[in-house]
Structure formats: structure tokens, C-alpha cells
Amino acid sequence: MEGGRPKRVKTTANHRSRSEFGSSSAQAAREGRGDPYYSLILQETRLAKFQGRKTTYVRYVDLTWMAEQHFEFPHEFEAQGAVQFLELKGQVYPALVREFYANFRYKDGSYWSMISGKLFELNEDLFMNVGGLSSNGYGVGDCGWVKETFDAGERNTNHAQPTVNDLRFMYAVKNNVMINWPEEILKVMYSVSTSQSKLLPYSIFISRVVEYLHIDVSDTIIIEYTDKDHLVGESLIHKMGIYKYGNTWKYQEDHTTVDIELSSDEDQTGTEGQNATAQGEPSGSASQVPGFSLAHLDAMEQRLNNRMDLHFQELKDSYLADLEQCEERLYAYHDNQYQNMRTMVQSYVETQNRFIQTSIQSRSDLFSAEFQKLSMLIRGDQSLAVPEDAAYPPPSHS
Structure with a gap:
């Protein structure tokens, strides 16, 4: 797509006179009956606070291609059951995403939202049917080795540098510690819904929820995303300074030094193993050290x-x-x-x-x-006399 901008499509069929959140009073009364939180006035008030809030930049992956490129993480995310979620793509409905966050709430141990008058719970079945995510596993914040939750939304810090939580999350994935993905996603959603400035994440997932619930989208703006600008592929990997050498992807500056570093590490490890054996320790004890710590x-x-x-x-x-x-x-x-x-x-x-x-x-x-x-003239100089042939008037005879 030219200019890296997504295609915007405004549907024109079945237009109705309605606010952006698009709920008719009759339908809202049926779905949110008895709950003043979802009254039309409060919905409009909350939605007004989300006007102008943008969604995070959409990225999705083809983990099959990543595995073919000999990356290891596709197999780790497959073990987590997150492949379907990470490969979600398609149309996005920005107005409905804003409405989702405006009406998002936590009540009686459950998370709820309302879009176009349809009230729904974000439960295990919804996450499994839309994103293929299971609630089996640990909440990152519940693990003894992690104190805070992983925030998958955009943060107001340097995105190129991982936080401590990011590294702990990576450790869990690398060591096959099953994560309760729905729980972590819902925590992020709740944090965003109560914020006044954060970008709105998970727009692809929320748009797929809209389609799963058969919510009418005939009167809302649709944004089409293309693989060229949003699929994580070779072009984006190259922008991160990573290139393929043989069958291995490496940082360009590491290409000439990584072999030397690995060789040095192996020599040092071999020396330590020999010393341990000489001191009476079993040489196989080194293999008990986890490969990723x-x-x-x-x-x-x-x-x-x-x-x-x-x-x-x-x-x-x-x-x-x-x-x-x-x-x-x-x-x-x-x-x-x-x-x-x-x-x-x-x-x-x-x-x-x-x-x-x-x-x-x-x-x-x-x-x-x-x-x-x-x-x-004063000296009477004759050179100033009038020439002889000059005409004089005749003398007068008085």
C-alpha cells in the first residue's frame, strides 16, 4: 500500500441516525436492562472521553514462515497455544474499538463490555473461539518469580529496550511455563480503559470479537490492513538490523564476532568442566544448568x-x-x-x-x-566692449 497507510473504507448501506456507539435505545434496554452503567447518557459521556484515541500500530505474524526460517520462538508460542491469536488479521473497526474500551468494566469477578447495544462477557469461551487462547496456566503476576504483569500495549517509554517484566515474560515462554493469556490481556484492557492517554491495543482481536458476536458493522468506518505494511516479514526484520547468513538470522554487527564469542565461551566452559572433574565432581553436572536462565x-x-x-x-x-x-x-x-x-x-x-x-x-x-x-567690468577692460558691427539703436534728437 502506498505511503504505508491502511486503506479506509466507509460503508454506505443501511445508514441510521445514531451516535458513534450505535446502540438503539430498545436494544440497549434489552441487553443492559437494570444496569445503569450502560444507560445511553453514561455511554455517550464515556465515549466522548475516547474520541481521538488512536489504536496501536497493527502487527501480525506468519509463524509457519518464521519456523521455516529456523526461528525458535514459533515453536515456543505454539506450545503456549498462542499461534491463532498472533496470526489474527483482517479489517478493523476503530469506532467500535473505542466503544469497547469506553464500556469495558470489571464486575463481580468478570470482565464485560458493550458494543452497539450488545452486552457480552469476555470469558474463556470467547477467548478460545476468537483467539484460540486457553485460560489454563499461570497469571504472570501470580508467579513467584514475577512481581508485575506483562503489558502488551504501547508504553510511554523506549520500545526498543525490554523492561524487566518483558525479560521475565520471555523467560516463562522459553522455559515452557504456561501463561494464562486471557488473564494478562484483560488486565491490559482494564488498564487502558481507565487511562486517559494510552493507545488502544488489540484492535484486531476486538474486531474479530465484533464479527464473532455478529454485531452490525454496516454503518461504521472500516480500515483494511495489508500484509505489505503490517505483516512481520523480511523487510521489518531487516529494519531491526537482522539479516540472514546461511540458515541463521543474526544482527549485522554480530556476524563477524559471534563465532569468536561462542568459541571463547565454549573453551571457558570446557576448562571449567575439566577443573570440576579434577576436583572429584561429575563432569555431567554442567548439563544440569538450564540453557536459558x-x-x-x-x-x-x-x-x-x-x-x-x-x-x-x-x-x-x-x-x-x-x-x-x-x-x-x-x-x-x-x-x-x-x-x-x-x-x-x-x-x-x-x-x-x-x-x-x-x-x-x-x-x-x-x-x-x-x-x-x-x-x-570693474577695471574697464576693453575686451568686454561691444563689437563694432553690433546693431545700436539710432540716437534720439531731443
Whole structure:
């Protein structure tokens, strides 16, 4: 799609006079009867607070392709039962997504929402039928090794750097600790519904819920998303600085150093194993150490932090270099303007001086000529006599 913008489609069939949340009073009365929370006035008031709230940028994956590229995480997410959820795609209904969050609530141990007058519970069946997600497993916040929940929505921090919670979540997935995905998603939804500024996540999932519940979408704006701009593929992976070398995807800067690092680690591990054997410890004890531990996660975090620091330093250096060039061009421009102005002033002064000198000389010459004539008249100089052939008037006879 040109410009990386999703296609917007406004349906025109079956238009009705209604507010954006689109619930008729009769249908709302049937679905939310007896619950003042879903009165028309309160729905409109809540929805007004969500006007202008944007959804998070939509991304989805083809885990089959990822597995064919020899990535490991597709198999781990398959074990989690999250493949269907991560591959959800299709049309999105932004207005209905905003209505979903405006009417989202937690009541009596359950999560509820209402869209176009249809009240529904976000229960296990809905998550299983729409996203293929099971509620079997641990809530991330309930695990002893995790204190806080994983927030899959957009955060107001550096998205390129993983948080501690992200790393703990990765640890759970890598070690096949089953996660209660619906519970974690609902916690994020509730956090967003009570916030006044967060972007609205899970728009693809909510739009599939709308279709699953057969909610009328004939009078709402539809946004079409294409694989070109939203499927996580080679183009996006390359933007992260990861390229394929043989059958392995690596960071470009790691391509020439990773083998050396691994070789060094293997040599060190072999030396430690030999020392342990020499001290009477079984050489197989090293195999009992898990292949993916919190130490690995700490190393990953440090590595990512170093990479981001290097990237920001490069940006800073580039900015300072551009700023210095800009200052030099600015100084050169001012110097040029000053020289031009100085030349113009000098030219003007010289012109004025020549004009004044010419005027003075002209006046001086004129004054000298007049003064000379006057002097001759006073001395009676004959050279000023009238020529003989000049015509004189006849003398008068009085």
C-alpha cells in the first residue's frame, strides 16, 4: 500500500441516525436492562472521553514462515497455544474499538463490555473461539518469580529496550511455563480503559470479537490492513538490523564476532568442566544448568542496552556534525552578506563623493568665470566692449 497507510473504507448501506456507539435505545434496554452503567447518557459521556484515541500500530505474524526460517520462538508460542491469536488479521473497526474500551468494566469477578447495544462477557469461551487462547496456566503476576504483569500495549517509554517484566515474560515462554493469556490481556484492557492517554491495543482481536458476536458493522468506518505494511516479514526484520547468513538470522554487527564469542565461551566452559572433574565432581553436572536462565536474560538486556547506547551516540555525533556544518554555512552566509553590504556602502560613498566633487568643481568653475567677468567690468577692460558691427539703436534728437 502506498505511503504505508491502511486503506479506509466507509460503508454506505443501511445508514441510521445514531451516535458513534450505535446502540438503539430498545436494544440497549434489552441487553443492559437494570444496569445503569450502560444507560445511553453514561455511554455517550464515556465515549466522548475516547474520541481521538488512536489504536496501536497493527502487527501480525506468519509463524509457519518464521519456523521455516529456523526461528525458535514459533515453536515456543505454539506450545503456549498462542499461534491463532498472533496470526489474527483482517479489517478493523476503530469506532467500535473505542466503544469497547469506553464500556469495558470489571464486575463481580468478570470482565464485560458493550458494543452497539450488545452486552457480552469476555470469558474463556470467547477467548478460545476468537483467539484460540486457553485460560489454563499461570497469571504472570501470580508467579513467584514475577512481581508485575506483562503489558502488551504501547508504553510511554523506549520500545526498543525490554523492561524487566518483558525479560521475565520471555523467560516463562522459553522455559515452557504456561501463561494464562486471557488473564494478562484483560488486565491490559482494564488498564487502558481507565487511562486517559494510552493507545488502544488489540484492535484486531476486538474486531474479530465484533464479527464473532455478529454485531452490525454496516454503518461504521472500516480500515483494511495489508500484509505489505503490517505483516512481520523480511523487510521489518531487516529494519531491526537482522539479516540472514546461511540458515541463521543474526544482527549485522554480530556476524563477524559471534563465532569468536561462542568459541571463547565454549573453551571457558570446557576448562571449567575439566577443573570440576579434577576436583572429584561429575563432569555431567554442567548439563544440569538450564540453557536459558535469568543470567542469559540479564546479558540480553545489557547487550540491547549497549546496542541502543551505541545507536544513540551515533545519532548524537551525526547531529553535532550537522549542527557544526550548519553553523559554518551560517557564518559563511553572514560573512558574505557583510562583504556584500560593505561593498555596496563603499560604492555608494564613492559615488556620492564623486558627485559632490563634480558639483563643487562645477560650481567653482562657474564662480571663477563670473568673478573674472565682474573683475573685467570693474577695471574697464576693453575686451568686454561691444563689437563694432553690433546693431545700436539710432540716437534720439531731443
